[in-house]
Amino acid sequence: MSNPINLRGAANLLLVILLALNLRPILTSIGPLLEPMRHSTGLGFQQAALLTALPVLCMGLVPLLQPWLRRWLSEHGAMLLGLLAIAVACLWRLYLDSAWALMGSALIAGLGVALVQGMMPGLVSRWFASRLAVCMGLYSAALMSGGGLAALLGPYVSALSGRWQTGLGIWALPALLAVLAWCCLRPRQAPQTLNEVGAGHWFGNRRAWLLALYFGLINGGYTSMVAWLPAFHLEQGGSAQGGGELVGMMTIFQVLGALGLPLLLRHLPDRRPGLWLALGIQLLGFVGLLLAPGQAMMAWVAMIGLGLGACFSLSLTLTLEHLRGAPEAGSLAAFVQGVGFIVTGTVPYLTGWLREATGSFQASWSLLAVTVLAMLLVTARFAPAGYASAMRRSVSSVQTATVN
Structure with a gap:
């Protein structure tokens, strides 16, 4: 007879993967x-x-508004609304x-992704508390895989249909599949509200x-590469399909970084060695693009992807490990993603402005x-021994606000 706990864990893991696959195609299908x-x-x-x-x-912005959204949205309602907005x-x-229609669709899709993505670290922390680093790596790998598939397959779909719109719109299918999976597979016990995960x-x-x-x-490099790597490849004499393949290859190495480095260092309580290694590899890749793009572009892009994938996974794990309780850790992760993605969103705009200006x-x-x-240099600040003292005062304010 099957173990219901194992079946529940498998269903939760499948949900995490299906949800994560929908969080990047709206970005990576563009380039x-x-x-x-x-x-x-x-x-x-x-x-x-x-x-x-x-x-x-x-x-x-959306995760930062969750204290207000939670008054009328449950976790289930927010997840459905987010997935339907993407579709x-x-x-x-x-x-x-x-x-203008393109930008309108980007805004709607972004709102949907924001609702889903803001809750994902809290879900992973709640469902896989004893295997946080590895499962956060799986979530990150699935998220990046969705982006890579969109970049790689979008031009093929567009060429087959004869319309570039089809290469952007086909990603409604996995979003609708995720809606169905969430309705059928989500845990029914211990329902959560955004008050607990916001x-x-x-x-x-x-x-x-x-x-x-x-x-x-550290994630600004990802949005810049997704936005401008295909255009840069065209400037170097490549093709649109080749640009998509470069983004796809970068994604393969992102997945390797998101899975491999957290798994390799899973027994270390200190995330700094992994982050230093990932940032160092990423730095070498950007320096290579800067100094010798035509000589080994695939190698530089692979290094950037490896570093970006590991950084995304390890930085979220670092955030969650600052607090022991899943609701508080999820709340902190939502804040970090909220402010962090505002910063991340300005980077491709700034790099695009620099391209146009220079x-x-x-x-x-x-x-x-x-x-x-x-x-x-900043990574040195994140010693595990300082987690508790850095967060102690705010934990009490979160708990007081939650009770009120």
Whole structure:
């Protein structure tokens, strides 16, 4: 007879993977199809940057509004609303033909992703408390895999249909599948409200702000690469399909980084060695793009992907490990993602502005390299022995606010 606990754990893990797969196609499907989109709609580079920046800014703002949203949205309701918003935005992209409609779809999709993504670290912390680092790695790997598949398959789907819109809109299908899976497989016991998993209450804590800025800056490279790597590849004499394949290859190494490094270092209570290694690899990749892009672009992109994947997973795990209780840890993670993604969302817009102002991506890659170097230094602040003292005061304020 099957063990119901094991079946429950397997169902929870399947849910985590299906939900995560839907959190990046709205971003990564844009870059490989940017040229036909620009020719068809008249998008400029800065407008195109908004297609990445708007959803990422939504990913930041919505978690910060959860103390108000929780008054009328349950966890179940918020998850359904988020997944349906992603599906509706993708379906709209099947028929749109203007720059403003593209940005409108990006806004709707971004709001949907923000609702789902804001709750995911809390869900993983609650469902897999004893295997947090490994399961956070699986979540991160699934999230990045969804983005890579969209970048890789989008141009093929577009070519087969003869319309770039199809390469953007087909990602409504996995969103609808996730809606069905959530309705059928979600745990029915111990229902949660956003009051237990929402963000807020951390605005007065310096460590929470440091974690949020750290998360935002080390992930700014991801949004910039997704937005501009295909365009950079075209400038180097490549094709749109080749740009999508580069993003897909970067994603493969992101998945390896998100899974491999946390698994390799799972017995270490200190996340700093893994973060130093991941940031160092990422720095080498950006320096390579800056100094010798035509000689070994695939190698530089692979290094950047490996570092980005490990950084995303380890930085979220670092955040969750600052607190012992799942509700408080989920609340802190929502705040960190909220502020962090606002920071992350500004980075591709800034790198796009630098590209337009200077006529090349050299200044953009220089900015990202300097940012990674700064985060290498900041990582020293996150010693496990300082977690409790850094968070003690804010935990009591969260618990008081939750009771009230």
